[in-house]
Amino acid sequence: MLAVVGPTAGGKSELSLRLADRFDAEILSVDSMQVYRGMDVGTAKPGWEERQQVPHHMLDLVEPEEEYSVATFQRRGRAVIEAVHARGRNVLVVGGSGLHFRALLDPLEFPGHDPTVRRTVEALEPDVARAELLAADPGAGDHVDLENPRRVARALEVVRIGGGTPSERAGSPAAVAVREYRPLIPFTGVVIDPGDGLGTRARRRIDKMLKRGLVAEVERLAPRLGRTASQAVGYKELLPVVEGRLPLSAGAADVLTATLALARRQRTFFGRDPRLHPIPWVSVVDQRLAAVEEAFGA
RNA sequence: AGGGGUGUAGCUCCAAUUGGUAGAGCAACGGACUCCAAAUCCGUAGGUUGUGGGUUCGAGUCCCGCCACCCCUG
Numbered sequence: 271m272l273a274v275v276g277p278t279a280g281g282k283s284e285l286s287l288r289l290a291d292r293f294d295a296e297i298l299s300v301d302s303m304q305v306y307r308g309m310d311v312g313t314a315k316p317g318w319e320e321r322q323q324v325p326h327h328m329l330d331l332v333e334p335e336e337e338y339s340v341a342t343f344q345r346r347g348r349a350v351i352e353a354v355h356a357r358g359r360n361v362l363v364v365g366g367s368g369l370h371f372r373a374l375l376d377p378l379e380f381p382g383h384d385p386t387v388r389r390t391v392e393a394l395e396p397d398v399a400r401a402e403l404l405a406a407d408p409g410a411g412d413h414v415d416l417e418n419p420r421r422v423a424r425a426l427e428v429v430r431i432g433g434g435t436p437s438e439r440a441g442s443p444a445a446v447a448v449r450e451y452r453p454l455i456p457f458t459g460v461v462i463d464p465g466d467g468l469g470t471r472a473r474r475r476i477d478k479m480l481k482r483g484l485v486a487e488v489e490r491l492a493p494r495l496g497r498t499a500s501q502a503v504g505y506k507e508l509l510p511v512v513e514g515r516l517p518l519s520a521g522a523a524d525v526l527t528a529t530l531a532l533a534r535r536q537r538t539f540f541g542r543d544p545r546l547h548p549i550p551w552v553s554v555v556d557q558r559l560a561a562v563e564e565a566f567g568a
Numbered sequence: 569a570g571g572g573g574u575g576u577a578g579c580u581c582c583a584a585u586u587g588g589u590a591g592a593g594c595a596a597c598g599g600a601c602u603c604c605a606a607a608u609c610c611g612u613a614g615g616u617u618g619u620g621g622g623u624u625c626g627a628g629u630c631c632c633g634c635c636a637c638c639c640c641u642g
Contacts, residue, residue: 278606303606313606340603369605378602388604415600418609424602439602448602496604503606527595532606538599 271351271455272566273363275300275371275540276462277533278503279472280551281558283316285462286364288559290324293362293566296354298327298347300365300374303502305331305338308491311484312504314475327354334491334499341380344373351455363457368539377444377454381433391423391430399426407435451545460565461546462558464533468551472529476522479504488512503528 272293274282290297303313307330310317316326327350332338347370354361365371372378391399396419403410403426410416413436414425425436439445447454464471488505489512495505504525511521540546547565552558 301606337604340605343603367605369601369603369607372601373603376602380603383603392604413602415609418601420604420608421601424604445602498604498607501604501607506606528606531595534597535601535606539601539605542600 271361271363271375271457273371273375273457273459273546274462274562275363275365275368275459275546277464277468277536277540278314278366278529279468279475279533280366280462280464281555282364282366282462283314283320284555285558285562286362287320287324288555289562289566290362292563293360295360295362296325296327298350298354298361298363298374299329300347300363300367300370301328302338302340302343302367302370303499304329304365305343306334306336306499306502307332308334308487308494309499309502309505311479311482311487312502312508314479334494335496337496337498339383340369340373341383343370344378344380347374348455363459366536368536371540372448375453375455375457376451377447379439379442379444381428381439382431384427384431387430388423388427391426394423394426396422399423402426403429403436407437409437410435413437413440451543453545457545458566459543459546460549460562461540461543463548463550464537465551467553468533469526469530472533473526476504476525476529480522484508485512485518503532 272289272295274286274289276282286297289295297316299316301313303309304315305328306313309315315329320326321329328343328347331346351361351374363371363374373380394402399419399422400416403414403416403422406426406429410425415421428439429435433439484504485508488508491499491505492509492512495509500506500509507524507528508521510516511518541548549558549561549565552561
């Protein structure tokens with residue numbers, strides 16, 4: 271099992287094709303937004319030619335109005351791994367969605383989800399929800415960010431559906447393994463470090479997307495973007511533009527800002543994973559390829 | 569030229585009790601992360617309040633000059 275992860279605009283896709291070839295692998299994308307059909311330009315989704323060259327998995331799984339949960343991603347992704355291995359080929363995990371990456375390879379255990387309970391819990395005032403969570407588990411603060419309404423709501427949802435309290439769940443062997451970065455599925459992985467040129471590359475990447483028709487794509491998808499899809503970088507910021515409430519130049523600037531902020535979060539998420547070998551971004555693809563191959567022990 | 573208005577952090581701001589030595593949102597920077605995760609949250613830094621004087625124990629807040637921009641009249 272091989273993995274190439276890292277921030278957006280790090281040149282992962284172009285590397286992955288060559289690596290897949292080199293290691294006789296199929297590509298498994300860990301990307302929370304490329305699972306939505308039709309979101310192609312804005313997510314820099316691999317195109318037809320790339321998919322002809324190397325089989326890509328976990329792309330175009332649902333319509334944009336739907337929501338594709340991480341738990342579902344985990345289940346399906348693991349099935350993909352089994353299937354590819356059964357074929358006698360390797361799996362190359364590629365992407366930038368940290369939680370999806372860990373859900374796939376680490377023993378993350380997602381308790382159930384109940385839409386009705388979720389809705390009820392989300393409707394609670396944040397301090398009410400927090401109080402109920404603390405009443406059920408006085409030590410919840412050690413495992414859940416009590417300042418984060420979403421985390422509190424999710425923790426409370428799990429408690430209400432009988433999935434256990436945060437303290438109980440944190441004590442399981444699997445939870446310990448997750449904290450210690452002991453994978454369920456062993457892998458060799460690298461994280462691309464975008465370096466100082468990220469701003470420039472992100473700028474160019476956005477320009478390219480605009481030339482390829484990102485605005486038209488957003489306009490077409492606008493009425494169909496669901497709760498999650500509508501938050502994707504590039505779509506969220508361009509929505510006001512296609513609605514005529516913001517000039518394109520301002521929208522494009524917002525996309526750049528959001529892209530860089532996303533890249534920063536991705537860097538911190540992957541950066542603390544001790545299993546990932548950092549690969550500095552260099553302009554020459556062959557050099558990057560060589561560095562990754564070396565990390566993969568080829 | 570005359571009359572009026574505005575000038576507070578990179579940006580936005582009818583924040584700043586009766587004058588008591590500056591705040592917020594966003595951006596920036598750092599961090600967290602067991603299913604809204606391209607999401608959400610936490611923390612840090614940043615201003616000689618356009619400028620020069622004056623009044624005052626003390627001025628972003630009052631007075632005068634100057635500068636910049638905006639509006640109106642010629």
